Amino acid sequence: MSIEPTTLTLVDPPGISAEEFKAVFRHHPAGVAVVTLRAPAGPVGFTATSVISVSADPPILAFSLAATSSSRFAVEDAASLVVNFLAADQRHVAASFARRGVDRFAGTTWAPLPTGEPVLEGATAWVRGLVEDRIPVGDSLLVIVRAVRASRGDTDGPLTYVDRTYHRLGEHSRLP
Amino acid sequence: MSIEPTTLTLVDPPGISAEEFKAVFRHHPAGVAVVTLRAPAGPVGFTATSVISVSADPPILAFSLAATSSSRFAVEDAASLVVNFLAADQRHVAASFARRGVDRFAGTTWAPLPTGEPVLEGATAWVRGLVEDRIPVGDSLLVIVRAVRASRGDTDGPLTYVDRTYHRLGEHSRLP
Numbered sequence: 570m571s572i573e574p575t576t577l578t579l580v581d582p583p584g585i586s587a588e589e590f591k592a593v594f595r596h597h598p599a600g601v602a603v604v605t606l607r608a609p610a611g612p613v614g615f616t617a618t619s620v621i622s623v624s625a626d627p628p629i630l631a632f633s634l635a636a637t638s639s640s641r642f643a644v645e646d647a648a649s650l651v652v653n654f655l656a657a658d659q660r661h662v663a664a665s666f667a668r669r670g671v672d673r674f675a676g677t678t679w680a681p682l683p684t685g686e687p688v689l690e691g692a693t694a695w696v697r698g699l700v701e702d703r704i705p706v707g708d709s710l711l712v713i714v715r716a717v718r719a720s721r722g723d724t725d726g727p728l729t730y731v732d733r734t735y736h737r738l739g740e741h742s743r744l745p
Numbered sequence: 746m747s748i749e750p751t752t753l754t755l756v757d758p759p760g761i762s763a764e765e766f767k768a769v770f771r772h773h774p775a776g777v778a779v780v781t782l783r784a785p786a787g788p789v790g791f792t793a794t795s796v797i798s799v800s801a802d803p804p805i806l807a808f809s810l811a812a813t814s815s816s817r818f819a820v821e822d823a824a825s826l827v828v829n830f831l832a833a834d835q836r837h838v839a840a841s842f843a844r845r846g847v848d849r850f851a852g853t854t855w856a857p858l859p860t861g862e863p864v865l866e867g868a869t870a871w872v873r874g875l876v877e878d879r880i881p882v883g884d885s886l887l888v889i890v891r892a893v894r895a896s897r898g899d900t901d902g903p904l905t906y907v908d909r910t911y912h913r914l915g916e917h918s919r920l921p
Contacts, residue, residue: 585872585895590804593870593895597776597796597830598905598914620773621795623809624883628766631809631887633799654773660920694769696761704880706889707800711807713882719761719769729774731903735920738774742918744836744904744911 598731601659603666603692604632606643606650607685612674613643614687616667618730620652628716630698633709639669644712647700651686652714654694656724657737662689663728682718694721774907777835779842779868780808782819782826783861788850789819790863792843794906796828804892806874809885815845820888823876827862828890830870832900833913838865839904858894870897 599618606613620632630652634644644650655663666673678690688695698714705711729736736742775794782789796808806828810820820826831839842849854866864871874890881887905912912918 584891584893585804587802587804589895590798590872590892591801593830593872593897594798594806596869596897596903597778597798598774598903599797600773600775600907602773619797619799621775621797621809622766622770622773623795623887624885625767626763627883628761628763629883629885630770631807631882633797633807654769657920693772696766696769706807707803707805709800709805711799711887711889713887715760716766717760719765721769721772727772727774727907729905729907729914729918731776731905731914736914736918737920738905738907738912738918742905742912742914744833744913 596732598729601655601663601728601730602632603653603655603662603689604650605653605687605689606647607681607687608643608646612679612681612687613640614666614673615640616663623713629701630696630714630716631711633706633711635709637708641710644700644710645703649684649686649697649699650714651682651688652696652698653689653692655728656691656693656722657726657728659691659728660735663730663735691724692722693724693727694719772908774905777831777839777904777906777911779829779831779838779865780826781829781863781865782823783857783863784819784822788855788857788863789816790842790849791816792839799889805877806872806890806892807887809882809887811885813884817886820886821879825860825862825873825875826890827858827864828872828874829865829868831904832867832869832898833902833904835867835904836911839906839911867900868898869900869903870895
């Protein structure tokens with residue numbers, strides 16, 4: 570007995586390719602953050618353009634992390650972490666923390682909180698949070714974090730990323 | 746026997762207020778989307794600045810929706826929806842779909858897909874997806890959507906939102 574491909578197609582939508590999906594999101598702007606945490610072997614950090622506020626009361630944020638990320642095991646073991654929201658003059662920090670096989674903290678000034686998580690100097694803000702959940706979704710982890718401490722800096726504005734380029738927002742980009 | 750407040754503080758972190766948390770995310774830039782779906786009473790749509798790519802293979806996105814949103818019940822009942830990624834000249838669409846007590850579709854040109862979900866004209870792209878999960882997180886729902894169809898338009902760039910203002914990205918905002 571043979572299976573009819575046409576019937577299968579009708580029941581199960583064909584879906585879109587990873588490339589098509591990535592192309593859509595490549596053109597979707599995002600603020601840039603570096604997530605940092607304290608691991609037994611030392612500080613760990615990675616650039617994230619998927620940080621969103623989920624709930625304000627209680628204050629909860631989320632971000633996604635590829636299962637292939639070098640930071641994955643550190644995030645799986647972490648009870649807490651810090652989200653550093655990068656300023657427009659920190660594109661070099663964003664690039665450093667997206668690089669593999671380097672000391673990502675080398676070119677950045679940072680200091681640990683009393684609880685151990687690194688805070689990067691010059692960010693527009695940072696939030697310390699407790700990891701509440703790590704939900705496997707497709708080829709990634711969706712990390713749910715309850716905010717317990719926050720600080721806002723005195724910087725000139727946030728770093729924005731779209732279509733593999735970094736942007737500065739301000740009066741020059743504002744729509745009337 | 747009295748409870749010692751100091752001990753409680755050490756065990757349970759005091760957390761931050763909803764206002765502090767909102768202030769941090771108000772300065773975090775985001776692309777702007779309108780999520781649309783077909784409900785029994787007609788088309789439903791709402792503006793979302795929390796749409797993120799979670800997984801590329803399989804292609805899965807997520808967004809958060811406040812439990813108090815007028816679209817909540819429609820999203821709870823929906824098997825599928827469309828995410829319309831707004832272009833820089835669609836700030837009026839973003840504003841319309843964030844308004845309460847109005848016909849949000851009135852000022853917008855749209856057409857239903859064969860599957861019923863409204864697609865808004867002029868967006869940079871749209872993705873149709875199947876709702877895979879709705880996870881209650883704090884005062885919101887985190888909605889997990891598997892993309893099954895996508896289309897990209899020929900528009901001049903995406904709409905960006907930060908600090909209650911809309912922005913256009915381009916060469917004028919690009920960092921060297």
